[in-house]
Amino acid sequence: AAADDLEIIIMGESGHGARPHEAIDAIWIASQVIITLQQAISRTQNPLRPVVLSIGKINGGRAPNIIADKVQLLGTVRSLHPETRANLPNWIERIVASVCNSYGAKYQVNYRQGVPSVQNDYFLTQLLQSSAEEAWGSDRVQVLPEPSLGAEDFSVYLERSPGSMFRLGVGFKDRVINYPLHHPQFEIDESAIVTGVVTMAYTAYRYWQQVS
Missing domain, CATH: 1.10.150 (DNA polymerase; domain 1)
Known part of the structure; x- marks a missing residue:
């Protein structure tokens, strides 16, 4: 498969853990991004052209009682068909934007293409x-x-x-x-x-x- 690197940065607003409604919880929003991406694969991507998106690392937060204002997600994106691969960066960013805009967060998506899929003669x-x-x-x-x-x-x-x-x-x-x-x-x-x-x-x- 083609193997691409994915970095998603969620930028919220810090606050006290006892008053989450006064902050923008980057950790909670990041969790919604992960869940939405996984669910969207099964409903918006052709099941005959597989896509695997795995988040392998999450960084965020400063203390147990402080709402995190920034979370970094690092993952890998795998696909077999070149046409599918070409559409994945925009597809991922649309989903991240939709979730973040819904909850007042900002975001940054960095998508780096790695090796393409093997196409045997x-x-x-x-x-x-x-x-x-x-x-x-x-x-x-x-x-x-x-x-x-x-x-x-x-x-x-x-x-x-x-x-x-x-x-x-x-x-x-x-x-x-x-x-x-x-x-x-x-x-x-x-x-x-x-x-x-x-x-x-x-x-x-x-x-x-x-x-x-």
């Missing part, structure tokens, strides 16, 4: 699959039925040249649990390196057979 993907099946047998090749909303900067290469990204299984066959990537106990079976090298080399060989 169909011909090369088919060639890669058939080459891997010839080299290792069809039982060693799995076709992933669904896309991943993880991000990969390999997509930047694909903007300049056609290509195909595949996943190399690196788990141990004799283990009940193979811990996933980013887990503190993640470990690979290094014999998978041979599988990867042979797959890429044989695919390149077959490619030059077809184009030469």
Whole structure:
């Protein structure tokens, strides 16, 4: 998926926690922004073109009995389709503006585009699959039925040249649990390196057979 960085700053007005009606509570408004964004995804975005918006960090407030006047939200936005991605900054800002205007707060939205989504070339993907099946047998090749909303900067290469990204299984066959990537106990079976090298080399060989 395309992975973009999102920063939302909510600016309210500080006051005493015992008299919230005399202030503009940035924390409460920030919570409304988060809830509204999550609900709006399911009702305003095409469900066949997934969007994931996750707020991973919240900063705000100075003391337990003081209404916060400023809150910073930091998150990530994931999407698969370029057309959807292009509309997301304005879509997010409209929602933030609507919530903040309703409660008298000001806001700032900073949206930074990261890597785009991976767009595999169909011909090369088919060639890669058939080459891997010839080299290792069809039982060693799995076709992933669904896309991943993880991000990969390999997509930047694909903007300049056609290509195909595949996943190399690196788990141990004799283990009940193979811990996933980013887990503190993640470990690979290094014999998978041979599988990867042979797959890429044989695919390149077959490619030059077809184009030469």
